[in-house]
Amino acid sequence: MKISIITVAFNSAKTIEDTIQSVLSQDYPLIEYIIIDGGSTDGTMDIVNQYKDQITTIISEPDKGIYDGMNKGVALATGEVVGILNSDDFYANENVLSHIAAQFKPDTDAVYADLVYVDQIQTDKIIRKWISGEYEHGAFKKGWMPPHPTLFVKNKIYKKFGTYSLELRSAADYEFMLRVIHKHQIKLNYLPEIIVQMRAGGVSNASFKNRLKANKEDRLAWKMNGLKPGALTFIRKPLSKIKQFIQK
Numbered sequence: 001m002k003i004s005i006i007t008v009a010f011n012s013a014k015t016i017e018d019t020i021q022s023v024l025s026q027d028y029p030l031i032e033y034i035i036i037d038g039g040s041t042d043g044t045m046d047i048v049n050q051y052k053d054q055i056t057t058i059i060s061e062p063d064k065g066i067y068d069g070m071n072k073g074v075a076l077a078t079g080e081v082v083g084i085l086n087s088d089d090f091y092a093n094e095n096v097l098s099h100i101a102a103q104f105k106p107d108t109d110a111v112y113a114d115l116v117y118v119d120q121i122q123t124d125k126i127i128r129k130w131i132s133g134e135y136e137h138g139a140f141k142k143g144w145m146p147p148h149p150t151l152f153v154k155n156k157i158y159k160k161f162g163t164y165s166l167e168l169r170s171a172a173d174y175e176f177m178l179r180v181i182h183k184h185q186i187k188l189n190y191l192p193e194i195i196v197q198m199r200a201g202g203v204s205n206a207s208f209k210n211r212l213k214a215n216k217e218d219r220l221a222w223k224m225n226g227l228k229p230g231a232l233t234f235i236r237k238p239l240s241k242i243k244q245f246i247q248k
Helices: 016-024 044-049 066-076 096-103 155-161 172-183 209-226 231-244
Strands: 003-009 031-037 059-062 083-084 090-091 110-118 126-130 152-154 189-199
Touching: 003 016, 003 090, 003 096, 016 044, 016 090, 031 044, 044 059, 059 066, 059 189, 059 231, 066 083, 083 096, 083 155, 096 110, 096 189, 152 155, 155 231, 172 209, 209 231
Parallel strands: 003 031, 003 083, 031 059, 110 189
Antiparallel strands: 083 152, 090 189, 110 126, 110 152
């Protein structure tokens, strides 16, 4: 089973080498690696090109943002399974893709796992842990969602249910997962392992103002899918992050 890994980058010279090396060091033999750059001007492509002989596809051109880049990567992916690893994230060890592949049974549509947030500079310093837990239908109404960088989805799911909405600036990954997991009820398997290390400081959590914008987009995600959230969904979703610090 071939796994396509997509990395979307823009001015990521400080972090992308860790990302690339974590993919190339995997012990899983059937990997298609796709890098979609949004037209970086900081030397990102100089670093990417150092590894060009080991990367399947490289595209560098202006785009409409991170989700446009993801959609470009999905359109190019030829693997049976697709995973997305952003340019400031990296896999926790060399066994990640082997362990993910082992979780795909004949009826499995997607696999997700756990991640840790780490310091942007001292990446061995854990800020918080996102332990997903087993999914039960209806969990999205309680504020649950899996960490997107740990989600590996059958390519056929993208083809059947669509990719990432460009209407959303920071919550298109949430909307995609809400659509395919909660609305269309694809078959999930949970791998209870930390497989991704994410540098702390995501767009939606960078400030209180951005958190309010993200909350507004979360509401729009439900509306776009014709779904009705729970009474406390948009309160419980940000509050769930408190548990991540407790679990540290």
